[in-house]
Amino acid sequence: MEVIELSLKQTEPMPVLDDVSLAVGYFDGVHTGHQRVIQKAIDEAERQGIKSGVMTFSPHPLTVIKNQPLLDYLITTHNEKMKEFRKFNLDYVVVVTFNHDLAQLSPQAFVDQFFIALNVKHVVGGFDFSFGHKGAGKIQQMNEYAKNALTYSVVDEVSSNGEKISSSRIRDLIKEGDMAESKRLLGRSFSIEANVVYGYQRGREIGYPTANLDVNPEHIIPRVGVYAIQVYVNGTCYDGMASVGFNPTFDQEHDQPIIEAHLFDFDDNLYAVNIEVLFLHYIRDEEAFSEVTELIKRIEQDEIEAKNFIRSYSS
Numbered sequence: 001m002e003v004i005e006l007s008l009k010q011t012e013p014m015p016v017l018d019d020v021s022l023a024v025g026y027f028d029g030v031h032t033g034h035q036r037v038i039q040k041a042i043d044e045a046e047r048q049g050i051k052s053g054v055m056t057f058s059p060h061p062l063t064v065i066k067n068q069p070l071l072d073y074l075i076t077t078h079n080e081k082m083k084e085f086r087k088f089n090l091d092y093v094v095v096v097t098f099n100h101d102l103a104q105l106s107p108q109a110f111v112d113q114f115f116i117a118l119n120v121k122h123v124v125g126g127f128d129f130s131f132g133h134k135g136a137g138k139i140q141q142m143n144e145y146a147k148n149a150l151t152y153s154v155v156d157e158v159s160s161n162g163e164k165i166s167s168s169r170i171r172d173l174i175k176e177g178d179m180a181e182s183k184r185l186l187g188r189s190f191s192i193e194a195n196v197v198y199g200y201q202r203g204r205e206i207g208y209p210t211a212n213l214d215v216n217p218e219h220i221i222p223r224v225g226v227y228a229i230q231v232y233v234n235g236t237c238y239d240g241m242a243s244v245g246f247n248p249t250f251d252q253e254h255d256q257p258i259i260e261a262h263l264f265d266f267d268d269n270l271y272a273v274n275i276e277v278l279f280l281h282y283i284r285d286e287e288a289f290s291e292v293t294e295l296i297k298r299i300e301q302d303e304i305e306a307k308n309f310i311r312s313y314s315s
Contacts, residue, residue, distance in 0.1 A: 001090050003082070006114070007097035008105065014117050017053075020092055021045035021122035022115075024055040025129055029075035030084035032187045033126065033158035033165040038088055040155055041124040045091075050121055053092030054085055055114070060218075061098050070218045072256070075170055075186075077216050080193055094118070107137025111145040123152040160185060177223035177282035189230075189278040192219055192259065196270040199260065206296050210243070210260035211270045213277065221257050228281040228306035228313075231263050233273065238263040241306040242277060245286035264307070281309045 004015060023041035027034045038054060045052035058078050063070050076084065078095075085093050096102065096114060105113075110132045115123060123146075125139035137145065142152040158165050165185050173182040174190055183189045192215060199212035211231075215221065224245045231238045240263040247258070261277050283305050289295040 001086055001093055003093050005095045008101045017119045019050040019121045020053050021050055022053045022055050022120045023124045026057050028167045029170055031165055031185055036158050037124055037126050037155045040153055044122045051091035053090050055094040057096050057098040064098055064103055072221050074218045075220055077219055104133055107132030108145050116149045121150050126155050127157055171220055174220055174222050179279050179281055189280055191276050191278045193276040195274050208262050208299055210262045213259040222279055224257050225285045226283040226302050227279050228309045230278045231261055232276040238266050239310045240264050241302055280313055
């Protein structure tokens, strides 16, 4: 998979790709609706005997349009999204820098510079994909802009239980702690990939050492509480449980929830290691305990519940 990074006013000339069928969109979460769009581009590439690819954007357009960073929002960071793209065995991933200049570009100029000039032969978008200044260009009008220089396909709304599968719907589910439904719509368990950093060492003091995640502030954080999880460390999967919250038993100094993961049957040093935490099941809300002994008893019960769920989940 060749990754090509483009910007509107780059000093180097725009590359000319091999003939390619391109799925286009931001694709936050790369959920099952997005997967339908990407697969359509792959199918069309096979039909025409050309390359397949995805065009996405970075950063998220809302960052530029609102002129402020996104906080607690993205289902997948850029790196996580690229990891999902690799699963499709695409030939190209084109990453276009979204900035104020791109936001002001007319639909015609967008098609000319980012489709036709790149040698895109087929474009696939979801039914609600728009492009150009204020989204004035619609995928359904592609013939008007492309003037027979390329063909295109529109993927109709993909729904589940009568409701559109969308990134916003999945964000709501994650915030509700509904890991089962979010998994069904994503096509995989919701996860966060991050480096492990030093914490207060309190978990180790009470017999439950934790890996504290340095989460990208743009990444959505699931509902505060305790979860059954699985963790990938250097390609190996470990069962565990995680706390998402403010540590009310010990302090209330955190402005944002922190994530601490405890891995069962694991005692190696994880500091500075990049791990992926899969959130499988919401166990309970965060609680404040008057005594540390009460907290330990509750964590012991959490461990039992987490192991029972993972056992049934994996069987």
